[in-house]
Amino acid sequence: MVGKALGLLVLLGDEPRGASAADISRRAGLPFSTTYRLLGSLTRDGFVDYEPDGRRYHLGLRVFQLGQRVSNHHGFAGTALPILRRVTGRTAEATILSVRDGIHHLTVNKVDGPQTFRVTSDPGHLGSLSATAVGKVLVAFAEDAEREHLLAELPLERLTDRTIVDRDAFRAEIEAVRRRGYAVMDEENETGMRALAVPVLNAQGYAFASLATAAPVFRLTVEGLEAHLQVLLEAAAELADRLPQR
Incomplete structure (x- = not known):
């Protein structure tokens, strides 16, 4: 029961x-x-x-209370939040921190940008691993055996007309993410939205979280997102040092 x-x-x-x-x-x-x-x-x-x-x-509210305790235990609130706020202060766009939860990514913290257009991936949101920038990073930098399992078995659900649903194309995308060290989502998860994500790596070089900047397409091109890459990489390195690694 x-x-x-x-x-x-x-x-x-x-x-x-x-x-x-x-x-x-x-x-x-x-x-x-x-x-x-x-x-x-x-x-x-x-x-x-x-x-x-x-x-x-x-x-x-009892669920919220327990969720806050989990968030505090993992450092997602007290430790991570100031870093996410600093990133948003530099990019003027939403900053999202996610972890993997089975075949989904779970948003654990988000800081909205000062613009009126909000990103809808609020804390607690479960999203696609294959169609989002944070998800692709979590797959690309998972432990080797787990990455191979996800590449072979992860459901590739079509969410927009740009979503990758071909298994070979998805494998090629993940290999590209591993080579360049970051992932891009260009309207694959939600029409009108783009995002760029980097891994938060543990001592073994595997991602235990991912960090992203997200913005509407009318405000940032892919090249505009990539201009924020160094800001994200510096923040991810700081999070890796400060967060408990799972």
Whole structure:
């Protein structure tokens, strides 16, 4: 039952506007009575909030509290945040820190730029490893055996008309990322957005995180992003020195 309850929390995490018990039951593949009982227990313990007017469930503050503890433990808040703010101060664009979570990247921190157009990859966001700059870096600089596994098995979902969905082309892209030391996303994950990412490397030379600058296409060309490469590399080296390495 614990696993089922945790599965419901994961499903709710994909529903920023909340979901009804019937919707959650259907998505979880559980009987409605089981889902309703589990949601009641999670609500009583503060892991889930219930909105009576819309009869919808949302993640509760208890989840946020635990998430903040994890973030602080790994240094993503106190240690990393000032470095991300410094990068954004120099680039005037959003700075994103991500780690790998299975076949996704997980955004663990982000600092928005001063411009009015926001990047939507907020902390807690799970995204594609194959279609994003941060994801490509995490694949390219994974441990050798893990990289080969991802190259062979990672789902290549088409998100835009520029997403790489051919297995050989994806392998070639990852090899190019390893050669040049950074990855670019040019509207492959989201139409109208570009990003450039570099690895945050452990002592063995493998990425335990990735750091990116992201901007809308109308504001920065690929060459404009690449002009910020040295800023990102310096920040990634500082993060590698200061963050606990997983």
